[in-house]
Amino acid sequence: MVAPERVDRLVFAAFTYKGEGSPTLAKRAEQVEYYRTHNMRKRDRDMIRSIATRDKPGTSDPAVVEVLADVEMQFGDQIPTGTYLDMTANLPVVHPEKVLAPVLLVRGEYDGIATVADLEDFYNKLPNGDRQFVILPGTAHSVVLATNRQLFWHVTRAFLTMPTPIAT
Numbered sequence: 001m002v003a004p005e006r007v008d009r010l011v012f013a014a015f016t017y018k019g020e021g022s023p024t025l026a027k028r029a030e031q032v033e034y035y036r037t038h039n040m041r042k043r044d045r046d047m048i049r050s051i052a053t054r055d056k057p058g059t060s061d062p063a064v065v066e067v068l069a070d071v072e073m074q075f076g077d078q079i080p081t082g083t084y085l086d087m088t089a090n091l092p093v094v095h096p097e098k099v100l101a102p103v104l105l106v107r108g109e110y111d112g113i114a115t116v117a118d119l120e121d122f123y124n125k126l127p128n129g130d131r132q133f134v135i136l137p138g139t140a141h142s143v144v145l146a147t148n149r150q151l152f153w154h155v156t157r158a159f160l161t162m163p164t165p166i167a168t
Helices: 023-029 032-037 045-053 062-073 082-090 116-125 149-160
Strands: 010-013 040-042 078-080 103-108 131-136
Touching: 010 149, 023 082, 032 082, 045 062, 103 116, 103 149, 116 131, 131 149
Parallel strands: 010 103, 103 131
Antiparallel strands: 040 078
């Protein structure tokens, strides 16, 4: 939004626009005052695992999630609260009418954070006609951890390598 001349094509994956209708965000909003008053929040191995099981168990690769937990836990058991604060009190943080680049918007079929309606609202306000909205079957919010993550990489590569339109 700030420097559109620096963006050729843009991929939004596991994106949340306003968060309307999200049961996960409604639950997190119960702790919004904590997020406002604390810069950090606890996160242990079970919380990292829950990223892959929260929306629909069985849609993420457990081995990949364990590797992620191994790597992330090296940095301690706390992370910044900023993303949770944004998701519970500051949405939207991206305004679609200001996103000028071509956009690929990717959502997992079982995403418990961003509803189809929420993302359709964003998609329909994008000013560039070069846009795609893809829902990946058998995946949840964390498309890069999904058992079917090859679907995410396929649509991403296809979008990023798409030929430039001759006529607009």
